Amino acid sequence: EVQLVESGGGLIKPGGSLRLSCAASGFTFSNAWMSWVRQAPGKGLEWVGRIKRKSDGGTTDYAAPVKGRFTISRDDSKNTLYLQMNSLNTEDTAIYYCTTFYSSNWYGSYFDLWGRGTLVTVSS
Amino acid sequence: DIQMTHSPSSLSASVGDRVTITCRASQSITNYLNWYQQKPGKAPKLLIYAASNLQSGVPSRFSGSGSGTDFTLTISSLQPEDFATYYCQQSYSTPYTFGQGTKLEIK
Numbered sequence A: 001e002v003q004l005v006e007s008g009g010g011l012i013k014p015g016g017s018l019r020l021s022c023a024a025s026g027f028t029f030s031n032a033w034m035s036w037v038r039q040a041p042g043k044g045l046e047w048v049g050r051i052k053r054k055s056d057g058g059t060t061d062y063a064a065p066v067k068g069r070f071t072i073s074r075d076d077s078k079n080t081l082y083l084q085m086n087s088l089n090t091e092d093t094a095i096y097y098c099t100t101f102y103s104s105n106w107y108g109s110y111f112d113l114w115g116r117g118t119l120v121t122v123s124s
Numbered sequence B: 001d002i003q004m005t006h007s008p009s010s011l012s013a014s015v016g017d018r019v020t021i022t023c024r025a026s027q028s029i030t031n032y033l034n035w036y037q038q039k040p041g042k043a044p045k046l047l048i049y050a051a052s053n054l055q056s057g058v059p060s061r062f063s064g065s066g067s068g069t070d071f072t073l074t075i076s077s078l079q080p081e082d083f084a085t086y087y088c089q090q091s092y093s094t095p096y097t098f099g100q101g102t103k104l105e106i107k
Helices: none
Strands: A005-008 A010-012 A018-025 A033-039 A045-051 A058-064 A068-077 A078-087 A094-104 A110-116 A118-122 B003-007 B010-013 B019-025 B034-037 B044-051 B064-068 B069-074 B086-089 B103-107
Touching: A005 A094, A005 A110, A010 A045, A018 A033, A018 A094, A033 A068, A033 A078, A033 A110, A045 A078, A045 A094, A045 B019, A058 A068, A110 B034, A118 B069, B003 B044, B003 B086, B019 B034, B019 B086, B019 B103, B034 B064, B044 B064, B069 B086
Parallel strands: A010 A118, B010 B103
Antiparallel strands: A005 A018, A018 A078, A033 A045, A033 A094, A045 A058, A068 A078, A094 A110, A094 A118, B003 B019, B019 B069, B034 B044, B034 B086, B064 B069, B086 B103
8 A cells, every 4th residue: 555654743842853754655765756744733734845866866955934944854775754853943833744746847746645644743 | 935825715515516716826837736635634635736637536526727827626516525625736936835725615
């Protein structure tokens, strides 16, 4: 079965750090571009960042609110995507979704496979 | 950043109705527009990519159209399982931005 399963969420104090994981199965993870999207409680969707596959350079790109604080990485040997989150603040409270990210010149880019998400709550 | 605006923000409709949701971009995004459906407590699901392409497994009652700045998602005959929140998303440039969503409720 093709799936993404996030883990690592929880309650963290402001200023703290947390690492989320996303375990992929059912597809060739090393060929996939991956992304994180978050959703604050009762709010809309916000793109967090993206990592290319290693054969495309493995580079990352981030949204402004998280740039310099969050780092996306991948371990293709473990079929796992990571999101290292530092200097967390209350505005980072959200469900964090792991997604596959398809990109082409013809169709643009889109988030085609989503995990169920993991909740991160930043509160004192 | 490119701003995406849904219209309306919420909509009440009945089973069997034809429903159209509109999304407007703050600048031209050619056809780089995607639509997602999200049900309460669930992850979003991709419905339409590149403005008018139906994702595999999505029922044919869903369709998308538009280019440039104005886009529409149409559900030809609402089914009970279609009551959800719908989001548009542009992939023309980073940061990839979503609209605020349109909540489709049962009348």
